[in-house]
Amino acid sequence: MSDEKPAEKPAEKPAEAHRGDHNLFILGIISIVIAIVTTVVSLIIYHKSGDIYLDRSRPGFLPDEEEVTTKPETTYSFPSSGTLTDGVLDDYILHFEEAIEIIDDLHSPFSETPLSDESLGIPAAPAEGPAESAE
């Protein structure tokens, strides 16, 4: 006589296990939604605050190779302590003039030319008169 018990039918998952699976699924979905929302919000803030325009690490705006390899020319820094004499100020003026040349190297930054009608191939506006109606 064997003690074998009659084969049992595979037990169905209890209701609690079902609920656990379901909750896990919901947790996954909610996490994804939260991740999407926070990413969208941070991108909007990044864009709206204008930081995007100051960020040169975004694709298409990375510094050119020559910009990266060029070392800063001056490392002079005026000491913030010590006595102030004629000679010290002479030295200051000399270095300051050199540093200002860096700015002067750029001739008329943000000039009007690149956005002018002429540069963009747009003919001059007709003389003032009754405006043509737009279609």
Next chain:
Amino acid sequence: MVKNHTYFGRSVFITMIFLTAILSAAASPLFSEKVTALSDDQRGAIEQNCATTKQSLKQLQKTDARTRSYLGSAYEGLLVNYITPLDLRLINAGQPNANLTTIHSNIITTRQRFVAEYTTYSQSLEELLSIDCYNHPDEFYNKLVETRQKRAELSSTTTNIRNLFSEHLTAVRRLKSSLGGDKNE
């Protein structure tokens, strides 16, 4: 189970409404443009040169980013390595110079304005690039005029900062000559 489904559906619905509200708020400026009338010649030229114009504007966007970075570092360098230490040194020496302090604070304010104006200008340029100049030449031109104005303001601010640096130099020369009378090294 049914209760869970209802709850889940409601959460997704609320999230979707929230997302839609955020996206529409972000996109609203794109739909609030006024369109001005152009002559037929101008309209034709914009439509015809649309691709070339966009290409030049994209190039300009890159050049401007480079210029902004270059000028930004130069302004920062002058403030950090020269102007601020000189002011501190004068204060430490018990000889604060009101004129130099005023110029210093004007430089800081103008530099902040430069950053703000650059941001507004870049935003305008990007909006200009997003307009379909082939199908909406009037809208494109309108935005171009607005972008030009912002660029002109930015250009004027860079001139102001440069003038303030010159003023600073003049003030230092004046300070030197006033010191020269008392002590010569």
